Amino acid sequence: MLIQAAIDGHGVALGSAIFVADHLEAKRLVKPFDLELNSEYAYYVVCPEAHLKQPAVRAFTDWLLMQTGEQS
Secondary structure, three states: OHHHHHHOOOOOOOOOHHHHHHHHHOOOOOOOOOOOOOOOOOOOOOOOHHHHHOHHHHHHHHHHHHHHOOOO
């Protein structure tokens, strides 16, 4: 909703590059500054701890961590 509000002209928004790249390319949004902030810990996997023992959940979290270069 934040990105759509900015597209609709309601103000300025901070957004992840992956979510705004297409809008920037299509010129629906503009990047007013040549500034990017890198956040090392921007995403989290959240589930009840007991679910981590389920093979499908464990396989997914292991795969996700492998994709990011993190260890489980």
